[in-house]
Amino acid sequence: xxxxxTQARTVKLVYFAWVRERIGVxxxxxxxxxxxxxxxxxxxxxxxxxxxxxxxxxxxxIVRAAIDHHHVKPDAVITGAREIAFxxxxxxx
Amino acid sequence: MAMTPIIRIQRExxxxxxxxxxxxxxxxxxxxxxxxxxxxxxxxxxLKALELEHYPGMAEAEIARVAEEAARRWPLxxxxxxxxxxxxxxxxxxxxxIAASAHRRAAFEAAEFLMxxxxxxxxxxxxxxxxxxxxxxxVEAKAEDDAAAQRWD
Numbered sequence: 001x002x003x004x005x006t007q008a009r010t011v012k013l014v015y016f017a018w019v020r021e022r023i024g025v026x027x028x029x030x031x032x033x034x035x036x037x038x039x040x041x042x043x044x045x046x047x048x049x050x051x052x053x054x055x056x057x058x059x060x061x062i063v064r065a066a067i068d069h070h071h072v073k074p075d076a077v078i079t080g081a082r083e084i085a086f087x088x089x090x091x092x093x
Numbered sequence: 094m095a096m097t098p099i100i101r102i103q104r105e106x107x108x109x110x111x112x113x114x115x116x117x118x119x120x121x122x123x124x125x126x127x128x129x130x131x132x133x134x135x136x137x138x139x140l141k142a143l144e145l146e147h148y149p150g151m152a153e154a155e156i157a158r159v160a161e162e163a164a165r166r167w168p169l170x171x172x173x174x175x176x177x178x179x180x181x182x183x184x185x186x187x188x189x190x191i192a193a194s195a196h197r198r199a200a201f202e203a204a205e206f207l208m209x210x211x212x213x214x215x216x217x218x219x220x221x222x223x224x225x226x227x228x229x230x231x232v233e234a235k236a237e238d239d240a241a242a243q244r245w246d
Contacts, residue, residue: 014148016146016148016216016218017146017218017220017231018231066148066151066216069148069150069151069154069155070154071155071214085148085151085216087148087216087218088218088231088234089213089233089234090212090213090214090215090216090217090218090234091212091217091218091219091231091232091233091234092145092147092176092188092211092212092215092216092217092218092219093131093176093187093188093208093211093212093215093217093238
C-alpha cells in the first residue's frame with residue numbers, strides 16, 4: 001500500500017452578530033467530514049455539533065454565507081475555501 | 094479616464110464638505126456632485142446609541158464591488174463611500190456616499206444605487222443600546238431595503 005495518510009481538510013469559519021453570539025465564538029478552524037461539499041452540507045454538519053449551532057442555524061434560510069469575502073448561496077461548493085463566514089441579513093447604511 | 098472609488102471603513106466621524114472638496118480639487122470636468130449622509134436616529138428618545146459590527150476585509154471588498162458596478166452603469170468622475178463602525182450616538186453620522194459626474198442624472202442615480210446596494214450587501218450589522226441602560230436586540234433587515242436594491246436589477 002502506497003496510500004498517503006489522509007490529512008483532514010480544515011477551513012476557517014467566522015461568525016458575526018447574532019450568529020456569533022449563538023455559536024459562542026467569533027472564529028474557529030474546523031475539519032468537516034468527508035462528503036462536505038457545499039455550504040448547505042457544512043451547515044447540516046455544524047448543526048450536529050451542539051445546541052449553539054442548532055440555535056444559530058435554526059432558520060437556515062435566514063443565515064447568509066460568504067466564501068473568501070464573496071456572498072454565496074447554500075449550494076456553493078466550499079472546496080478550496082480559505083475562510084467561510086456566516087451572518088444574519090445585513091443592516092448597515 | 095479610469096475612476097478609482099474612495100472607500101473607507103472607520104471608527105471616526107467624517108466631514109462631508111472636506112470629502113467633497115478632496116474629490117473635486119483640481120478638477121474642471123465635474124458638473125454634478127450628489128452626496129448622501131445617513132445619520133443615527135434616537136427612535137423617539139428610546140435609543141442611546143447604535144453599535145455597528147462589520148466584517149473587516151469583506152466590508153471594503155463588497156463596497157468596492159458595488160462601486161465598480163456603479164462605474165459600469167454610469168459615466169462617473171468620482172465615487173466616495175465611508176461607513177463607520179463601533180458606537181454611534183443619535184444625531185451622529187453613520188454613512189456617506191458621494192457620486193460625481195459631468196451631469197446631474199448620473200450623479201443622482203449612482204448615489205442612490207450605491208446606498209441601496211450598500212444597505213443590503215455590505216456586511217454591517219446594527220445593534221441597539223437603549224437609554225434605560227440595556228442592550229436591545231440586533232436591528233432586523235427590512236424587506237423594503239431588499240425591494241429598493243432589487244429595482245436596480
